[in-house]
Amino acid sequence: MESEHVWSSVRADRRRREAGGADLKTVSTALGHSAIPITTDTYAHDSPAMLHDATKLLDRAIELGRTVARRGAASVQLIFQ
Secondary structure: OHHHHHHHHHHHHHHHHHOOOOOHHHHHHHOOOOOHHHHHHHHOOOOHHHHHHHHHHHHHHHHHHHHHHHHOHHHOOOOOO
């Protein structure tokens, strides 16, 4: 589903920014893990504040999708900055 892809992309971008710009694959490799889930299962933890922020981002992604559907992609400014 496309909204799941948007959500995954938003989460990946946020985690990359929180990690000082390093993507999860690089961090996982640097730690000697054979797969990204080992890294995230070990080190990634959600807090109530993070879940709240994620919910707001998801709401924005859904609203962007609805706006694109109504107006067309060319008329929408990117809201994830």
